[in-house]
Amino acid sequence: MNYLKGMALALGLTLSTLTLAASVTDLAGRQVTLPAKVGRIILGEGRMLTTLAILEKQQLPQRVVGMLGDFEQLDPAGYAQYRQRFPALDKVVRLGKTSAATFSAEQAIALKPDLAIFSLSGHGPDVNDHVTLKRLQAAGITVLYVDFTRDPLLHTVRSVEVLGQALGRQQEAAEFIAFYQAEMDKVRQRLKLTRRQPTVFLESRVGLSRECCETMTHGMIGRLLDAAGGHNIAGKLVPGMHGTANLEFLLKAQPEVYIGTAIGNPASVARGVPTIALGSGIDAATARASLRKVLGRPGFPQLKAVAGKRAFAIWHHYNYSAQNIIGLQAMAKWLYPQEMADLQPEDTLRRFYQRFQPVALNGTYWTQL
Structure with missing residues (x-):
């Protein structure tokens, strides 16, 4: 006081x-x-x-x-x-x-x-x-x-x-909301230049279960994928926020883009847990290696998205935070690399930490093959 x-x-x-x-x-x-x-x-x-x-x-x-x-x-x-x-x-x-x-x-x-x-x-x-x-x-x-x-x-x-x-804390809230809406507008304005939605499979909490595959649709990062301009191939299959799809479904659908969410961390990497590792304390090389490893599971090398190197991973904890706009920008740039060429989610992440977090940015929050 x-x-x-x-x-x-x-x-x-x-x-x-x-x-x-x-x-x-x-x-x-x-x-x-x-x-x-x-x-x-x-x-x-x-x-x-x-x-x-x-x-x-x-x-x-x-x-x-x-x-x-x-x-x-x-x-x-x-x-x-x-x-x-x-x-x-x-x-x-x-x-x-x-x-x-x-x-x-x-x-x-x-x-x-x-x-x-x-x-x-x-x-x-x-x-x-x-x-x-x-x-x-x-x-x-x-x-x-x-x-x-x-x-x-x-x-x-x-x-x-x-x-x-x-x-x-109305003033602090207003400052963040202005930041959030400005960053959202950057995506929306560029989406107006797109003509078709690429098909995407979103795999949730990759490696948590040995079975394929948990997914998110009408909620959580599934909603962010919608806003990023992706066509979620599991949208009709899973009517709720999350559910499962089998490998046969993926191999038949052949999505253009694969996105997995990462629940791994430095401790799980040290233990050799087969999850994607992103977030605080994870360097870019470790992140990419963890994605490459999980995409070696049976059937995944046969996905065109994996063979064509349009396979990505994003931090799972964007599901629980107001910083979700950063994850949305990263996905939008993956889906529309030409239309979003000047979009800089790395800079958005850096500015978010500088302006709105009491700790320093330290880690990798998305990766790709």
Whole structure:
């Protein structure tokens, strides 16, 4: 509080300028009355920290008192960067591991948070978990739903706006939204120059299962692929957000482009886990080698996309963050190399970290054969 007061006075402001909106409509369509003060926050997913950092910046850990343990479990190298920058994260209570089934409502209530931030869908308590919602509300805890997963294209901007209102960070939210929309417009303007959609197969969490192949369609990165101008060949096969397609389907369909999502990290590389490795701590050579290895699975060398070197990989955790626009730009450039020739997703990534993240850019977030 002393830090905030000092900053406010330095800017010629008073703390009253940091007051919260009285109420907001969250991403579940609920009219939510906000507490007069939000001093204690719990997160339904730990990976929300990267989005919260857009708004809280260097004050990130000051209000977070509890979160799910998915960040450190599923993106350990990324979490390590945050932990190094904010050692106080060690004191944040873990309310579960990596799933809603492990979330402890008892622990959450005991922390006496003012605000709980949950996702419409994801790894933690979601909009269908009515039991947890009622328990927290009965304890006087305000619950707010956001969404970067179910329909990221439609909901990212609104989610950041809602968080800005709830946390008294409207200016920070507005700055990021302007950045996001400007980068989105770069893709949309160039898509007007295209004539046909290339066919694409999107394989999710490559290497997690020995069976082929998990995919995403009407949600998550599947939505980003749509916005990038790709024709998802599994769109009619999988009516929901995600599902599976077999190898025979791929070999018959012969998509023009293959995109896999990467769940590997430096620790999994060291253990020899057969996944694509991207993200914090992964260099370009390691990333490309991991993609090449998984594309050596039976049947994949027979795909025209692989033989023609139109095979790519992208960081899976774009599914859970407001930085999804960066992944969208990378895919758009793969799909339309001529029309998107002057699009620079690497520069977008660099500027995102410089302006909106409290940690340095350190790693590779997409790769190709």
